Amino acid sequence: MFQVLATDSIAKEGLTVLENDSNVSVIYGSVDEAPTTIDALIVRSATQVTAELLAQFPSLKIVARAGVGTDNIDIDAASKRGVLVINAPDGNTISTAEHTFAMMMSLLRRIPQANHSILEGKWNRSSFKGSELLGKVVGIIGLGRIGTELAKRLKAFQTDVIVFDPFLTEERAKSLHVQSVSLDALLTTSDIITVHTPLTKETKNLLSKENLAKTKKGVYFINCARGGIYDEEALYDCLKSGHAAGCALDVFIEEPATNNKLVHLPNVVATPHIAASTTEAQLNVAVGVAQEIHGFFNGKTVKNAINLPSVPGEELQKIMPFHELAKLSGQILSQVFTSGVKEIRLSFSGTITDHDTGLVTRGLLSGFLMQRVDRYVNDINAPLIAKEQGFTISETSRSETYGYENCLQVEVIGEHDSFSLQSTYIPGYGPRIVNMNGYVTDFMPEGAMIYIEHVDKPGVIGNVGKLLGDLDINIASMQVGRKKAGGEAIMLLTFDHELTKETEMKIRQLKDVVSAKSLAL
Missing domain, CATH: 3.40.50.720 (NAD(P)-binding Rossmann-like Domain)
Structure with a gap:
């Protein structure tokens, strides 16, 4: 018997799917009066789901926010306890x-x-x-x-x-x-x-x-x-x-x-933040989370999860470095390729192909989409959101590893242009980006960076360095690359602190600089 606590005046008529299940017991009331054996908690914005509250319910498996925002839920604390957090992004x-x-x-x-x-x-x-x-x-x-x-x-x-x-x-x-x-x-x-x-x-x-x-x-x-x-x-x-x-x-x-x-x-x-406050919307979000909880109890995939579900320990240890690599790659691609997307092509080679790469692909999508849409994105709902956004994703395996033990290659294709990224994971050293749009690189994707496209002419790199020096901005590391002398070239700089928009604009205005885009990871 699963026990579900519904608090914060959740619309009772929206929980019919749970009420009609003989294996589910729905309790209405506050968290202060609830039994410690509850399996699921449904809240709106009034209940603060803190680390302390989560500790009161050792059997808790899922917390559902009947609405969009989850500011009242400690996501990190829930994740640490293995508690899945979901919301209802479409109901309002x-x-x-x-x-x-x-x-x-x-x-x-x-x-x-x-x-x-x-x-x-x-x-x-x-x-x-x-x-x-x-x-x-x-x-x-x-x-x-x-x-x-x-x-x-x-x-x-x-x-x-x-x-x-x-x-x-x-x-x-x-x-x-x-x-x-x-x-x-x-x-x-x-x-x-x-x-x-x-x-x-x-x-x-x-x-x-x-x-x-x-x-x-x-x-x-x-x-x-x-x-x-x-x-x-x-x-x-x-x-x-x-x-x-x-x-x-x-x-x-x-x-x-x-x-x-x-x-x-x-x-x-x-008006006092009431755009989502209609009878229908409150009913819809209650129905939405009730269906999600019911599916969760019956072993079905949860669509609107905020945090990651648990993965079997041994496989998780093997796959998570590649998952993190893919997520970072997705974040970088989303920031350098700011056009509409029609397709994402993903290919794996080397040791990564020994594992189920489905989680890695989801990590790439969640990293790519997290700043592009007006909702929470994670590994579970990223493929659905990608479909809503109208682009497809394809996966292939390749034999060529380009000299690395493993290799992840991603190409984002838009209506008029495209951008590719090649990355690897080196045990003991971590993730590395080894190629950006055809330019050979070797850097760890972390912290504050700026990606600069420019004409390969004498003085361009010096002008960028002088500008940053005049602004008292210290360069932590620099990567440069070109395809041929005098043609297109790139710089990738890392910093101790994120650049301001004003600094980014000044770099763009330098002679022979084609574009400059800050990357925050």
């Missing part, structure tokens, strides 16, 4: 898309302000002249699940939908009837801008003072994604000055946001 897609649309319409028609005016006993019709959505250019930053659903609804209102998403292929954009554009093009042409990306190093303060200044006068901004994507100080100034006509916010850097000066501006519509 529609509710968030609809809330974004509702915020958009409320903003354009000034509905909250008009309602407030009536409650004050006023009837000022002329004070609340709004704007129609018809014919507006709506810019969506991030075309994940929520952005996709929003785009579908916007087309029904006869808007022109443009999208900035570095990973969007032309084929997918065409199928969704949207236009893929650069960030600058979106900023300068959109009447309404809405963000639907995860909060990452790349997207933090993406809507900065500089980028907000590029937008059209009278633009509207919307954020129902994550606090921190907009620079709130810059956004306040943009709204206060009258450059922006209005803004709708459901999320903030710090919450509760009752004292945030943005919410007190007359041209701001704010």
Whole structure:
């Protein structure tokens, strides 16, 4: 008999699949009153699943977050105890898309302000002249699940939908009837801008003072994604000055946001992080985690795992170095190849072929996708997400080891270009990257790095070194490579600390430097 504790007012009707199983006992209540013998725990955001709480339930096998965010769960502590953590990333897609649309319409028609005016006993019709959505250019930053659903609804209102998403292929954009554009093009042409990306190093303060200044006068901004994507100080100034006509916010850097000066501006519509708060969404996430737990109890693959499941000890020891090698390779490839992907080709040679390489392939995919999509990615759900993103992955074995005991080769293919990476694992030394896009290298993938493509001319390497020296930045190591004298060449530098975006931009601006991309592992 499996015992499941459902806390935080989980929708009971969503747990039917568990309730109807004679081998499962569902308990409703708080963790303080629960028996220590529970096998599964279902929570929302109120319960803090700490290391101490996990220790109270030695039989616990799985923790399910009925929602997306898992900030209230100590993932590392759960992993150490062999407890699987899952969430329900798809259950609130529609509710968030609809809330974004509702915020958009409320903003354009000034509905909250008009309602407030009536409650004050006023009837000022002329004070609340709004704007129609018809014919507006709506810019969506991030075309994940929520952005996709929003785009579908916007087309029904006869808007022109443009999208900035570095990973969007032309084929997918065409199928969704949207236009893929650069960030600058979106900023300068959109009447309404809405963000639907995860909060990452790349997207933090993406809507900065500089980028907000590029937008059209009278633009509207919307954020129902994550606090921190907009620079709130810059956004306040943009709204206060009258450059922006209005803004709708459901999320903030710090919450509760009752004292945030943005919410007190007359041209701001704010809600208390409720985009996912619908009856249907709460039911959907409960159903989602219940089905996952039921499948887990019956030995089925869990789709939305946050951490890794346990693997038999002896095989895990043999395969994990290659798994880590593949994951690092995926992270590097994702950062150097920033276009849309159609196919990933993976080939193995040498000692690695003595093992089941399925886990290695999943590691590569999870490393590649983790910064590209608006959800948690791990070895379990990476293949499913890859399929959703519209690209395929192929695996082959080769006899040629290129002089190494084992070799992992990956080629990422896009619509117009490709990028290849070759790596190996050397016992006692660790993972090594031995070839980048045809250039021979030999470096350990770790820490802060920058990958520079340049013209093979005298002085280029010196100019990069001088710039970094003038900025008091110490180079820890350097790799250089070329295919022929005077042609294309590369530099790969490692540092003690991550470079700033400003430094990266200065390197790009140096003469004969073609591109420069920071790599963080």
